Amino acid sequence: MAVGRLFEILYKLLNKRTITAGELAEHFEVSTRTIYRDIDTLSATGIPVYASKGKGGGISLLEGYSFNASMLTEREQEDVLAALHSLAAADYPDIHAVLHKMGMLFKKEGRQWLEVDFSPWGSEDQRRQLFPQLRQAIADSRLIQFRYYNGAGHESSRQAEPTQLLFKSKSWYLAAFCLASNAQRVFKISRMKDVVVLDSSFEPRLVAAAIDLAEEHAVRESVKITIRLSAKGAYRVFDEFDDAAITVNDDGSYTVSAVLPEGTWLYGYLLSFGDLLEAVEPERVRTSIMTQLDTMTIRLDTAALGRDLTCANNKEE
Template identity: 55%
Template sequence: MTISRNFEIIYLLLDRKVVTAKEFAEHFEVSTRTIYRDVDVLSGAGIPIYANKGRGGGISLLEGYTFNASMLTSDEQVDILVGLQTLAITDFPNTDLILKKVARLFKKETVNWIDVDFSPWGSGEKKKQLFTLLRNAMIQQLVIQFRYFNSQGEQTLREVEPIQLLFKQNAWYLSGYCLWRKDYRIFKISRMDQVCVSNQTFTLRPTADAIKNAEKQVGESSIPMRIRIASQGAYRVFDEFDDHMITKNKDGSYTIVANFPVGTWLDSYLLSFGTLIEEVHPVYLRERLVKKLEELKHNLEINTS
């Protein structure tokens, strides 16, 4: 408590310049004798703080003093403020207040250089609050329940001990221990629906690298592919593939060589390129896409006749 009080004494003096011992005592609900003792402790620690007694007097800091200026460079102070601002964007508790205090301690203005909204474009308020809900469940170690839609088009009800939020290849995922599968799983957040937090608490289990495990699982069920995308599809090529996977052809098109997870997701993904996709290997995948297109044409003809 003493350390916390001493820190706030410095903060208040940097903000208000001069504060009387009586004002400090009322603020902290201690005696003026305790405040003067705190002043002595701070002075002994090298803080240039002094007290002028009598009418018009008070406790103040040496003019021009900046907290921790000797310990942190100007760039390091900015890095701390940037880190706090980034944390504040996630709605982490009390970070706005801490950010303001630290900015005043460093005598620097905060700049809103970053803004983050985890929800998709056009999302409703419920979707926007999903990350806050998941974060609170992780902090409080509460089991969450939700309906999940996998890449095979199947939907299941899940109970999960949430562990970590992950960002991978333009998408957010939740890493957790699935009580149904009795194993660690990663869930794409955009496929989670009807998410609710239960009253059931859990104890954190020993965990491994969630992303590494997920990549291993994907790698075990992936196949090597080569696709060619027309030049007009450059925006998707560079959005969705690493540079080492991409070769630009003489005609302006792009050849991508990469491993893709098998399943119905792959068909839908390739079809999402529409007329931008010009070539697909291996051959059996190309034939499967043609068959899907024929089924689509048939369905459309039936529904328009």
């Protein structure tokens, strides 16, 4: 059921009063049977819409009826518009026209109180178009091709049948049937590079719920960690962890217990806290971080020494 089409039919009836099913079917490029199903749906919601036969007949609203926005509370009206704004961020077809009309019905036209952008800060246009590009590939059942970097940093080339976009724990993922693995996979969108929608189409498969697959994979490769962060790290603590995972210590520092994916990502994540990080458990995670710090120190010192020698040689010449 196209919700946008229902709202637009109602909008047309409010402004034109009578319109034929054929006119609506032609406008929306659907069958008259679909239009009559839409009319039945509107009628079931309590809107007095009816169809009359004969000359001058058509689909009309009961004489004297006007759409009463008070059927929805102020909060419900805002929620409807928020959902439509989210669709607009994904470049959903014709959604801006629906937004305009709903804004007029709710007497909130012209209010740009919400804007949604799925791309990271500073993204180029190509990155901004990735989300609508994937959405369209899913809608059209088209194969996609891309380079992918897994959690260990390994690069691979993939072709996949995209099935669903999902949001989990501050990140967007793509659920797809991977042709290389011959199995359903969940890809983190930020790690997908050079995405191309191919001309080849596919028949959608019956697959497991993507969110369940992602959850199972995350839990299977996760570790429970306990960290202590200094009081200066409050902005990170409350931004990134649930309240139930946080303990405020007597000295103002924070102890956080959480289950996180184990591996290269975890070590990089913990290192991102810098000197805010005061303690880490379990020991093997702490040892891995210390090893990485030692490796980084050696590499940085070697690189600095190499630059100094090059500068010295240049001066002698």
